Amino acid sequence: MNFRKQLIDMDACAGAVEWVDTQTIEQAWTACERGDWMLWLGSRIAIDCKLLVLAACACAEPALAFVPVHENRPRRAIEVARAWCAGTATLSDVRAVAAFAAASASAAASDAAFAASAAAAASDAAFAASAAAASAYAAYASAYAAADAAYAASASASATYASYASAYAESLRTSAATIRAMIPLAAIVEAFDRRFA
Numbered sequence: 001m002n003f004r005k006q007l008i009d010m011d012a013c014a015g016a017v018e019w020v021d022t023q024t025i026e027q028a029w030t031a032c033e034r035g036d037w038m039l040w041l042g043s044r045i046a047i048d049c050k051l052l053v054l055a056a057c058a059c060a061e062p063a064l065a066f067v068p069v070h071e072n073r074p075r076r077a078i079e080v081a082r083a084w085c086a087g088t089a090t091l092s093d094v095r096a097v098a099a100f101a102a103a104s105a106s107a108a109a110s111d112a113a114f115a116a117s118a119a120a121a122a123s124d125a126a127f128a129a130s131a132a133a134a135s136a137y138a139a140y141a142s143a144y145a146a147a148d149a150a151y152a153a154s155a156s157a158s159a160t161y162a163s164y165a166s167a168y169a170e171s172l173r174t175s176a177a178t179i180r181a182m183i184p185l186a187a188i189v190e191a192f193d194r195r196f197a
Contacts, residue, residue, distance in 0.1 A: 035175025
């Protein structure tokens, strides 16, 4: 079975399936410029959940630059998700700060909302992955951390649709590089082989 067929079996989005075409998982992981797709894949193949959470946090963190100085809930959500990975926070802690970060996202406007949403998604990913919740939910939460961070990072450059789209794509490329630095190809291949053994 080829990688494209396996993506279809995992209900990957049409854009990812089309982009993969005839690539192997190794080629796709090395070349992918979509951090959201990479986090989604990592969760769907059950990569080590702490690696996934830490990568989601790293993708969400740049968006904090767009959160108002007085708003600490998104930053705290990322800190607690990381603390859970280190064994110094509980799932109850993670759940509580995820709810607060989500509340700050709904109260914020435009780019600040995307930034807060990115932080909430990162802590949601921590809760979903660490609680062994449905892997699909962990995947979506993780992917949203990258995508929302990308929206936040590109929002201030959105004078035109073209500049917005360019900044958004660049932010997702940055997320992809961050994820590759934190989740090695060997870990992806091992989890993938286990998933389809």
